[in-house]
Amino acid sequence: MSNLFIPNPKEAESIHILREVAAQFERPVLLFSGGKDSITLVRLAQKAFFPAKIPFPLLHVDTGHNFPETIEFRDKLVEELGLELIVRNVQDSIDQGKVREEKGRYASRNSLQTTTLLDAIEEFKFDACIGGARRDEEKARAKERVFSVRDDFGQWDEKNQRPELFDMLNGKIHVGQNVRVFPISNWTELDVWEYIRTENIEIPSIYFAHKREVFFRDGLIWTANEHVYREQHEEVVEKWVRFRTVGDMTCTAAVLSEATSLDDVVAEIRQSTLSERGARIDDKRSEAAMETRKKVGYF
Amino acid sequence: MDIQGRKLIKIATAGSVDDGKSTLIGRLLYDTKSLTTDKIEAIERNSKQRGYDYLDFSLATDGLVAEREQGITIDVAHIYFNTDKTNFIVADTPGHVEYTRNMVTGASTSQVAIILIDARKGVIEQTYRHFFIANLLRLSHVVVAINKMDLVDYSEETFLKIKSDFDQLVAKSDFDEDQITFIPVSALKGENVTKSSTHMPWYVGNTLLDHLEVLEPQDLEESTVARFPVQYVIRPKTEAYHDFRGFSGVLYGNSLKVGDRVTLLPSGNESTIKGIHFFDQEIEEAAPGSSVTITLTEEVDCSRGDMIVKSSELPQSEKMLSATICQVNSKGLRVGQKYILQHGVNRVLAKVDQIEAKVHADFSGAEASEELRLNDIGKVHFRLSKPIHFDSYSSHKSNGSFILIDESSYDTISVGFIN
Numbered sequence: 168m169s170n171l172f173i174p175n176p177k178e179a180e181s182i183h184i185l186r187e188v189a190a191q192f193e194r195p196v197l198l199f200s201g202g203k204d205s206i207t208l209v210r211l212a213q214k215a216f217f218p219a220k221i222p223f224p225l226l227h228v229d230t231g232h233n234f235p236e237t238i239e240f241r242d243k244l245v246e247e248l249g250l251e252l253i254v255r256n257v258q259d260s261i262d263q264g265k266v267r268e269e270k271g272r273y274a275s276r277n278s279l280q281t282t283t284l285l286d287a288i289e290e291f292k293f294d295a296c297i298g299g300a301r302r303d304e305e306k307a308r309a310k311e312r313v314f315s316v317r318d319d320f321g322q323w324d325e326k327n328q329r330p331e332l333f334d335m336l337n338g339k340i341h342v343g344q345n346v347r348v349f350p351i352s353n354w355t356e357l358d359v360w361e362y363i364r365t366e367n368i369e370i371p372s373i374y375f376a377h378k379r380e381v382f383f384r385d386g387l388i389w390t391a392n393e394h395v396y397r398e399q400h401e402e403v404v405e406k407w408v409r410f411r412t413v414g415d416m417t418c419t420a421a422v423l424s425e426a427t428s429l430d431d432v433v434a435e436i437r438q439s440t441l442s443e444r445g446a447r448i449d450d451k452r453s454e455a456a457m458e459t460r461k462k463v464g465y466f
Numbered sequence: 467m468d469i470q471g472r473k474l475i476k477i478a479t480a481g482s483v484d485d486g487k488s489t490l491i492g493r494l495l496y497d498t499k500s501l502t503t504d505k506i507e508a509i510e511r512n513s514k515q516r517g518y519d520y521l522d523f524s525l526a527t528d529g530l531v532a533e534r535e536q537g538i539t540i541d542v543a544h545i546y547f548n549t550d551k552t553n554f555i556v557a558d559t560p561g562h563v564e565y566t567r568n569m570v571t572g573a574s575t576s577q578v579a580i581i582l583i584d585a586r587k588g589v590i591e592q593t594y595r596h597f598f599i600a601n602l603l604r605l606s607h608v609v610v611a612i613n614k615m616d617l618v619d620y621s622e623e624t625f626l627k628i629k630s631d632f633d634q635l636v637a638k639s640d641f642d643e644d645q646i647t648f649i650p651v652s653a654l655k656g657e658n659v660t661k662s663s664t665h666m667p668w669y670v671g672n673t674l675l676d677h678l679e680v681l682e683p684q685d686l687e688e689s690t691v692a693r694f695p696v697q698y699v700i701r702p703k704t705e706a707y708h709d710f711r712g713f714s715g716v717l718y719g720n721s722l723k724v725g726d727r728v729t730l731l732p733s734g735n736e737s738t739i740k741g742i743h744f745f746d747q748e749i750e751e752a753a754p755g756s757s758v759t760i761t762l763t764e765e766v767d768c769s770r771g772d773m774i775v776k777s778s779e780l781p782q783s784e785k786m787l788s789a790t791i792c793q794v795n796s797k798g799l800r801v802g803q804k805y806i807l808q809h810g811v812n813r814v815l816a817k818v819d820q821i822e823a824k825v826h827a828d829f830s831g832a833e834a835s836e837e838l839r840l841n842d843i844g845k846v847h848f849r850l851s852k853p854i855h856f857d858s859y860s861s862h863k864s865n866g867s868f869i870l871i872d873e874s875s876y877d878t879i880s881v882g883f884i885n
Contacts, residue, residue, distance in 0.1 A: 170750035182757035186698040214745040219702040309543040330571040332881045339876035
């Protein structure tokens with residue numbers, strides 16, 4: 168028959184996962200960073216529940232050091248789609264004395280987010296937190312489940328994970344536990360970009376090449392900004408750059424680029440010999456940086 | 467087809483300790499330029515630190531700290547790479563005897579298995595087990611990669627001996643000969659992985675990568691009857707869609723189209739498909755694998771866990787069930803115990819009536835047993851609290867499999883393949 172609809176298997180799988188979340192949990196939430204992966208999740212959730220609205224809110228854990236372009240974009244998206252947005256601030260956790268601001272050359276609020284996130288989970292009694300992490304990003308994430316059970320302390324026990332057979336998802340948990348859900352586990356960076364291009368999904372402008380004041384350190388390009396520690400000898404220059412991954416300013420390095428359209432970006436990713444997280448300052452701390460953070464409840 | 471029009475092939479890899487599986491995957495990634503400069507640099511740095519005189523590609527895949535310390539792989543890791551024509555997902559599963567569950571898990575989402583054999587050791591007990599699982603899960607193809615050929619002087623005789631030993635296993639299995647392919651490789655030296663070997667002129671077949679690219683794996687479920695388990699009911703309750711009541715789920719087995727006469731289970735009510743929706747598109751016919759939303763012409767009672775099937779293709783509906791079980795948790799399965807049985811998205815209670823036998827995972831037969839322990843495979847009879855609507859695993863993968871969930875820990879403790 169001529170009008171046969173052939174699915175994209177990765178998209179169909181992600182929609183299946185999102186529907187399982189809505190069906191198996193009472194209080195799910197979508198962890199939204201304003202990055203391309205969580206934006207893709209929002210599109211997939213729209214598809215999963217259309218013509219109904221997305222049946223869960225978005226939660227943004229704001230470090231206070233986000234790129235203003237990301238925040239603007241977030242607010243516009245939420246308004247356009249009529250979504251519910253919850254924002255919780257790392258600054259509040261600092262003010263409450265729960266975490267201490269890092270100091271010095273590599274100071275970042277990235278790892279402080281964990282406390283704010285766990286507090287929000289407790290405050291709203293969220294039982295499922297949907298995240299945009301992908302297994303191809305990082306080797307500790309390659310072992311992550313689609314439904315990943317966390318204990319009362321938000322901890323990940325990587326040696327004691329539930330096996331996931333076929334596409335059957337077991338979301339049964341005890342009171343106090345919650346599940347981290349990763350609907351785009353099986354997507355690669357290129358899959359995400361090609362999807363954004365095909366679906367014509369809007370993304371924050373910092374993903375495209377723009378002129379920015381930056382400085383060079385350890386072979387990475389850092390944003391020159393009041394939130395980013397810089398030594399006097401580290402000279403600020405203006406360069407054409409873009410971001411491949413968007414965390415906050417203190418942990419995300421830029422790449423030199425002239426890609427100003429989605430076509431350019433996709434072409435650039437295809438040729439790139441540097442990995443996506445290669446520009447993540449937070450991962451460079453040690454070989455096991457991600458695994459260590461995941462164990463204590465990081466995204 | 468994915469969004470770029472590439473074919474998607476899902477592979478499970480199985481091998482024993484030290485037969486170079488991680489190195490083989492690392493080699494595939496390296497040769498397809500899927501390892502980025504920063505990762506290669508990390509591998510070079512680590513290899514040097516450990517005093518190796520070659521690049522240790524296994525470092526590209528061994529993810530967890532404990533693994534790097536012990537130099538072994540202890541859980542299923544997923545690895546992604548692509549060529550111009552094909553996207554690959556590799557479920558890398560460890561080969562120790564105690565980790566059978568990991569291979570079952572990895573193979574459950576795969577179409578093809580690559581089984582590694584160390585050319586110096588030949589077919590060993592582990593090989594039997596890996597092949598047994600590939601057979602149990604009815605994978606579409608098996609590639610037997612005979613590795614470390616460089617250490618046996620690229621001997622054709624060694625290769626043929628191993629092939630003939632393996633062929634005896636094939637004879638005991640449900641596989642046809644054309645589903646099995648033997649390739650002599652050296653992962654370390656890169657021979658016959660992505661480039662043809664100059665040392666083995668006697669081998670005229672494809673390299674491993676070329677072979678994987680030309681495969682056309684058919685999941686068993688792709689050419690059978692349509693099954694649509696209802697996952698979620700969509701009721702927008704908005705002005706524009708006031709009366710909309712759609713049933714969402716994944717369609718398995720075969721296509722469904724508008725106008726098809728369908729039966730709803732368990733109610734047995736009949737209806738007709740009024741519309742098939744994917745996001746804002748109205749579809750005439752959906753292919754298997756689609757995540758769609760179906761509307762029906764009648765107002766019928768239907769909720770999560772129900773199943774929509776063509777009225778002419780009803781599944782079996784039974785409260786008694788006999789299945790092959792693989793135990794994937796350290797908690798054992800015993801007669802008389804109760805579990806939550808999850809069949810697709812439907813859950814019922816199940817009680818173990820009888821453990822008929824524990825099956826030897828090496829094709830050597832079965833024995834009586836009171837209990838199935840972690841990594842055991844057995845034939846088990848269950849009694850259910852309500853009937854489920856199933857097919858046999860051999861005729862319909864998705865509608866013929868289930869998991870058992872422990873009532874107290876909520877862990878997934880078994881996977882079942884319905885006989």
